[in-house]
Amino acid sequence: MAIFSTFGLKYKTMSKLVSEFNEYRTKMNEVILSKDNLVIKRLWNLDTNTYAAGALDVKTKELLGLVASMVLRCDDCIKYHLGKAHELGLSTEEMYEVFAVANIVGGTIVIPHTRRAAEYWEELMR
Amino acid sequence: MAIFSTFGLKYKTMSKLVSEFNEYRTKMNEVILSKDNLVIKRLWNLDTNTYAAGALDVKTKELLGLVASMVLRCDDCIKYHLGKAHELGLSTEEMYEVFAVANIVGGTIVIPHTRRAAEYWEELMR
Amino acid sequence: MAIFSTFGLKYKTMSKLVSEFNEYRTKMNEVILSKDNLVIKRLWNLDTNTYAAGALDVKTKELLGLVASMVLRCDDCIKYHLGKAHELGLSTEEMYEVFAVANIVGGTIVIPHTRRAAEYWEELMR
Amino acid sequence: MAIFSTFGLKYKTMSKLVSEFNEYRTKMNEVILSKDNLVIKRLWNLDTNTYAAGALDVKTKELLGLVASMVLRCDDCIKYHLGKAHELGLSTEEMYEVFAVANIVGGTIVIPHTRRAAEYWEELMR
């Protein structure tokens, strides 16, 4: 079927999505941290602590980070939390319930970000 | 002790926070729904469905609604989800971990909303 | 009926909504303009020009200003455009269709602002 | 003339803007809807209803959707409404009055989105 074969081919060219995101992120984090701005360094450490297990478990916290990133419409933040959610073994159905909350709370302007989130999630799940 | 007695007195005047919020909300919802705008009616129904149990449980969904409301800095939305979280028996420690995610993701501009959230939570827990 | 009589009484105390908004606005505009900041003065003049008739008529432009204010969740901006829309003779049904667009595009975080918009519109229509 | 010939060439490479936007949109909508999340499905249906003729006509509603998308700085939402506005036969002058409202209400941070909107509109008008 025409659409699906095109679709399949397209997916092959999309396969760099995850690695390119991670590489750019790593490279620029190095540049930024090399400047030794103490406030930025500490904020980034704190960011890591925020998602550690506490009264809430790690899965819930990642979902909180994801929905917050979606309603604030930060594509890179969304990708980061999708990557983490994937590592933690969260299901597609769970992801889409988070997407639904984000779309309802944040409105239809969240839809384009949901498209990119869905695309990235497909990539992670391949 | 001076601070705490003042504090206690203050809390008595604050004791209307929850009821006033709920009354105004109910009253204006009636006004809005009386106008029979179909899109608004359906969106509001959908809003209720969004937080129903599914792949994610009701508690997790309420926390998602809360953190989304906090980073978008919507005080009334925050109060609504705090009320729901309280009904569901969530603990103060859990609430503050949601507050922490919201403050880290959304930055220090979330702090004034965190103050009002903390105040409302104290009211709910009395 | 208990609810409606309370409601009626409430509306009497709300009757200052419009005049208080306009008075505070006028007073603070005077304070700001008295400082002679040229950029602010020119921006404010430009703001008036923006809503003048052109390729689009005045009614359409006020509705554009209203929906923009709603999705950006600026209560005072909403009140200002509701006042203008009322002067131009727009109907309640038209207003609620603008509210609907704002709620769909901007999501449920627009609801609390819709409540305050609906309250202000009731005041204007009395 | 150097600038305009370069410009003309550039426009040939830009000519895929509209089709690529529509294809990606269609493809990802299929992915998302295939997951059968009821809330997302219903919200998307509701989104279509929102812009149907009512007390306000279809043209006005599309302009409301456009200006809301601009002040919320959602490029894909802007493209979608520009496409609809073009189908409805709205003029360049009308479009730029919407752009003006968005720039005044939303400030100079709307300018980069106005550039991309203007580029897309040129493409639609070719």
Add this chain to the structure above:
Amino acid sequence: MAIFSTFGLKYKTMSKLVSEFNEYRTKMNEVILSKDNLVIKRLWNLDTNTYAAGALDVKTKELLGLVASMVLRCDDCIKYHLGKAHELGLSTEEMYEVFAVANIVGGTIVIPHTRRAAEYWEELMR
């Protein structure tokens, strides 16, 4: 003169603006910090460090905090930075140039926040 005498009287009733803001802020900070959420505590410490003298002086940093608070339309954040700017001896003219940048970058939705900022600044300067 009628307007100014009313204005003067009004100012007497406004005179609690600064103290009430500071008292509520202090009280709720105590409530929040008493819950011992480590992420929140560290973020708040970091917030203090952010405005310490470095490559940029303290005055410039406070103005950065102020303009950021204005475009993000956080009234309490604005009040906090106005208080600091006042302690540092910044002039009304300097303040209004910050207001101008915020109004141009963030658009006319910043105007209502500028009114409240102007009101608070008048209070601080009395």
Add this chain to the structure above:
Amino acid sequence: MAIFSTFGLKYKTMSKLVSEFNEYRTKMNEVILSKDNLVIKRLWNLDTNTYAAGALDVKTKELLGLVASMVLRCDDCIKYHLGKAHELGLSTEEMYEVFAVANIVGGTIVIPHTRRAAEYWEELMR
């Protein structure tokens, strides 16, 4: 060293960042201004005036424009102000203190924009 040589090569492909940004900006500004929308024209003139020397000097004003652009997460606005800051001879250390304020006030959603800002600044400093 593997990482740095890759990094160096990467930087060669990035070298078009600044010129491409400026060219697109110039080209689309011409398109927009050719439509003669008076409100847009005047706003853009006003934008230039906003950053002229006054009670605050030009350097401070550019930093205000930069931090406002960062917390509002407008990549193109950030690039514009980074270009200006570079022309004015501001140092990397000063830039990173602005980045730090933006990250603290606006939260971790500002991080992806900080990465792109850092990349652009490296390009300007080569």
